[in-house]
Amino acid sequence: MTVVVVGAGPVGVAAALLLARRGVDVLVLDRHAAVYPQPRAVHLDDESLRVLQAAGVADAFAAVSRPMAGLRLLDGAHRTLVEFRRGPGVHGWPQASMFTQPDLEALMRAELAGEPRARLRGGCELLHVEQRDGSVRVVLRDLATREDEEVDADAVLGCDGANSTVRRLIGARMRDLGPTERWLVVDLESVEPLDVWPGVHQVCDPARPATFMPVAGSRYRAEFRLADDETAADLDLPVQLACFGAAGAQVVRTAEYSYAAQVADRWRNGRVLLCGDAAHLTPPFIGQGLGLGLRDAHQLAWKLAAVLAGGDEELLDTHQAERAPHAAALIRVAVLLGRLMTGGGRGAAVVRRLALGRVRRLPGLSDFTLGSRTPPLRRGRLVRRPRFVPGSPVGALVPQPTVAVDGMRVRLDDVLGEGWAVLTAGGPVPALADAAGVRVLRLGDGPGELACPELVRWLRGRSVLVRPDRIVAAATPSFPAIMARRWRRPARSRRVATDTP
Numbered sequence: 001m002t003v004v005v006v007g008a009g010p011v012g013v014a015a016a017l018l019l020a021r022r023g024v025d026v027l028v029l030d031r032h033a034a035v036y037p038q039p040r041a042v043h044l045d046d047e048s049l050r051v052l053q054a055a056g057v058a059d060a061f062a063a064v065s066r067p068m069a070g071l072r073l074l075d076g077a078h079r080t081l082v083e084f085r086r087g088p089g090v091h092g093w094p095q096a097s098m099f100t101q102p103d104l105e106a107l108m109r110a111e112l113a114g115e116p117r118a119r120l121r122g123g124c125e126l127l128h129v130e131q132r133d134g135s136v137r138v139v140l141r142d143l144a145t146r147e148d149e150e151v152d153a154d155a156v157l158g159c160d161g162a163n164s165t166v167r168r169l170i171g172a173r174m175r176d177l178g179p180t181e182r183w184l185v186v187d188l189e190s191v192e193p194l195d196v197w198p199g200v201h202q203v204c205d206p207a208r209p210a211t212f213m214p215v216a217g218s219r220y221r222a223e224f225r226l227a228d229d230e231t232a233a234d235l236d237l238p239v240q241l242a243c244f245g246a247a248g249a250q251v252v253r254t255a256e257y258s259y260a261a262q263v264a265d266r267w268r269n270g271r272v273l274l275c276g277d278a279a280h281l282t283p284p285f286i287g288q289g290l291g292l293g294l295r296d297a298h299q300l301a302w303k304l305a306a307v308l309a310g311g312d313e314e315l316l317d318t319h320q321a322e323r324a325p326h327a328a329a330l331i332r333v334a335v336l337l338g339r340l341m342t343g344g345g346r347g348a349a350v351v352r353r354l355a356l357g358r359v360r361r362l363p364g365l366s367d368f369t370l371g372s373r374t375p376p377l378r379r380g381r382l383v384r385r386p387r388f389v390p391g392s393p394v395g396a397l398v399p400q401p402t403v404a405v406d407g408m409r410v411r412l413d414d415v416l417g418e419g420w421a422v423l424t425a426g427g428p429v430p431a432l433a434d435a436a437g438v439r440v441l442r443l444g445d446g447p448g449e450l451a452c453p454e455l456v457r458w459l460r461g462r463s464v465l466v467r468p469d470r471i472v473a474a475a476t477p478s479f480p481a482i483m484a485r486r487w488r489r490p491a492r493s494r495r496v497a498t499d500t501p
């Protein structure tokens, strides 16, 4: 079983680590030998950190990142309109972390280098894919010798970024969810810490929308929207930076980016699938571009590993069905926040002040701005979300408190392991669980039970079925037996008993 991952950006390497940990051999290809040196992403939420945890790099990430205080929306005079605090959250990690992307990519690649099932080959470019008889022939070019080679794989993941070749090869197109905007990104360093609030400052001024934030270590980031006819030279940078209290910082890089709001209309053709920026692009206002891609990798890795081990091929159909609406929902939140920040016209400032004051009532935006919770996955084959049950946990990640097991305190995901699990605090456990090889984890104080009053309270007498990617698939009383039967692998190929129920 070999999967070729095209692109050694953070999403491709995350996918490779997650697949390799499930016993799949992975070849990662990239045009470049080294990590892309320019900082791009600076923010990750706590849901995304659970993906890094599954990939084995969350503790190393914690060492190079710092928790972020929250988000302040400011008016044109830099007065605070509204503030959203971030704290410890329910996922076992800070709700928001700040970091520089090259640091993250370097530690992910170091982890990959120690993974016997994975190999990274830089300096080669994917040219073509051809599918026959359930396998994929990959044509690549060695950029040093200019020679073309062929590699056969059981599946190909297109993690090749915004200008994805794989996306083009499977005939997918990007669909616009909002306008494209030009922003100037300014990276700063200050050896002496700047006297600034340690969260993200978002200036909601149509004349000059801007963002400023301390990143990690001595790094800071400022971003300014450019009008259609403007260039970076038109911006009085020292004055703009002084408004944020960053006059003393040294500018280490300025770069202009065009931010699109787009989702691909097709994420799969047979055994060729898309993840990350290849499948979606978002404006940066809620710092979700990479987070979305990490979720793609996490939610696809176990399905693909199960299919390669003989599971039902239809599992792969759920990739786009689950991920595309989730990505689109968050991109729309980013577009909406962007409009609130940047919308102009007569009376806009008054409208903005009123709208931001009522942000709790704006669908989608409130969950994200008040906490870090992203929308639950829609009802589908692997998500038995009940209709008309507000507050159902189904489709969202199970929380990750610390649990005590045999006197040891560990994060829940480390107990859940790689497969499906039922969590119960004495509630009903449908017969499917034991029969299908699903682990049943009982909460309580007895021998072999998990002690965690927080999780017992969260369960509220229900039992929940948790997928390998920590998403709640179902909750009693609607545990569907069909879910376990449908995705079970044939007995002959059940190598990892807990991968699929």
Ligand SMILES: Cc1cc2nc3c(=O)[nH]c(=O)nc-3n(C[C@H](O)[C@H](O)[C@H](O)COP(=O)(O)OP(=O)(O)OC[C@H]3O[C@@H](n4cnc5c(N)ncnc54)[C@H](O)[C@@H]3O)c2cc1C
Binding pocket: 006, 007, 008, 009, 010, 011, 012, 029, 030, 031, 032, 036, 039, 040, 041, 042, 043, 044, 101, 124, 125, 126, 127, 159, 160, 161, 162, 163, 164, 165, 185, 257, 275, 276, 277, 278, 284, 287, 288, 289, 290, 291, 292, 293
């Ligand atoms: C200024 C800026 C700020 C951002 N801030 C945030 C933020 O705060 N939070 C957040 O979550 N996201 C943020 N993002 C988005 C984030 O950086 C991207 O979502 C993320 O890098 C996408 O990762 P990826 O692995 O999908 O793609 P990339 O990182 O683009 O990696 C794709 C890889 O594929 C390789 N490749 C491409 N084509 C081929 C080919 N044909 N053959 C071989 N290799 C190929 C490339 O060399 C590259 O290494 C920001 C982006 C920008 C530009």
